[in-house]
Amino acid sequence: MNEVEAPLRGESIQTPWTQEGSSRIPAAVYTDRDIYERELSRIFYGRHWSYVGLEVEVPEPGCFKRTSIGERSVIMIRNRKGEVNVLENRCAHRAMRFCQERTGKVKTLVCPYHQWNYNYDGKLLGVPFKNGVKGQGGMPEDFALEDHGLNKLAVSVRNGVVFASFDHDVESFEDYLGPDILRYFDRTFDGRKLVLHGYSRQRIPGNWKLMMENIKDPYHPGLLHTWFVTFGLWRADNKSELWMDDKGRHAAMVSRRSETVDKDVTQGVTSFRENMKLNDMRLLDIVHEPWWGSPTVCMTTLFPSVILQQQVNSLSTRQIIPVGPDKFDFVWTHFGFEDDDEAMVERRMRQANLFGPAGFVSADDGEVIEFSQEGFEQDGDFSTMCELGGRDVENTDHMVTETLIRGMYRYWREVMEL
């Protein structure tokens, strides 16, 4: 019998784009369910590397951490050989998301429903009543344990950071980043042992790409964030560089703090407070670390799932977990280095007040994303305008441009075929 295959959900989408290029982004890109489903399948479950965690989170064999790639739950677990595996959190039997704890240490992975039992490599070790009971029942003769392991993802570990991909044909992680972005990745993660400092979790009611855009947008920090402009941490006159990979999907925004103020960039900027002084300067007790070189900040967006933050002495990974087209979870993992002294740990923790869901320069990023999403929802015919610095995609040695956002959407249109 010939069956006509129904088109897969999300496979017959009209492009919402009305023009060439990537400088105008239609509202549907942020709101449409079918487009979102295609993003999950082509981007999050396709040939891309997604952030999973830090190796230090699973220090010993059997230690695991549960997280998500897109909307699929995965488990990062260290095996007996010391390697890190990433396994889909779905029993091969009845699809149970059997792992409910966020972290822990286990002897084997057991699905409590029917006690199917897996090792740290996701291999099925045994199932109860496989050979029946008193000659009755049991699995069919052709049942083989090796056919029913957990879904095992491709994994890449670089200098303590773990990435995974559902598609085993994905290029190497190094090729995926390209040499320029890899250089900035390695600037922070140079092989020194990392120390976990803790987590912040927030749910932001906006499309996941808006967070990527936020950290590809060097235009807003010196305007929205009073702290950045007033204390020179991020301002239009800072010496800065914007880098992308060849495809334009990843980016690094690199800049150096200005101690002096150029009138050009503060005139008319209402968030600049010339006389603002902190009552307690310890909030900005910045100590230069040798590995920085001259930049004091490097914000790296690794498409599609993570932002790497070095803002003076504050370090974090910020993981993006989409939850439908109109919201995402944003998970911050703060860390330091093994050779940090007590004062440096304290300094990193104090500067963490600037970041996260309550941060002096981050809480309002979540807010503006929420309000942008509301704007997209209220008018489906709207397109955003990202034309600061022109309509092209190019690396620059200044920050008065939205080129990185255009770069991401140039790639997005390609991979999404929209």
Add this chain to the structure above:
Amino acid sequence: MITDTNLRLEVIDLFARYVACLDSGNYDAWPDFFTQDCHYRVVPRENYDAGLPLSTLSLHGVPMLRDRLYGVESTLFHAPYYQRHIIGPTLIKEQGDDGLLTETNYLVVRTKRDMPSEIFNTGRYVDRIVITPQGLRFAEKACVFDSELIPNSLIYPI
């Protein structure tokens, strides 16, 4: 059990005034509840239980509390909202030379303009309260919250 009734009454009064201050939006008076060298933290339960040092907010001393208030009122752009704190009876765990070690359950309901009220943050205050000539003050206050996800952002003190 601490049987000093007056002390218990003072503790009840301290918390009643603390949450009334926040819920009324009278943030300028918020630092007055703390000692000069206080430590105020808002910290996810998962970090607290695991002994991880990261807090959502970690402010040392009244001057830093004032810097936070300046940030809230003058530099952070955010949607306005009301807070309503519901607190449980305070458990006095210990009374020593360092003051009272107490725990108090709390629930903060957030109401944004045009929106139904929602549970914003829930957990327990883990406090060290000291007796000063001006009355009871918080020397340490850790707002250890169960809430797994902060609904977008946390702006005002809790």
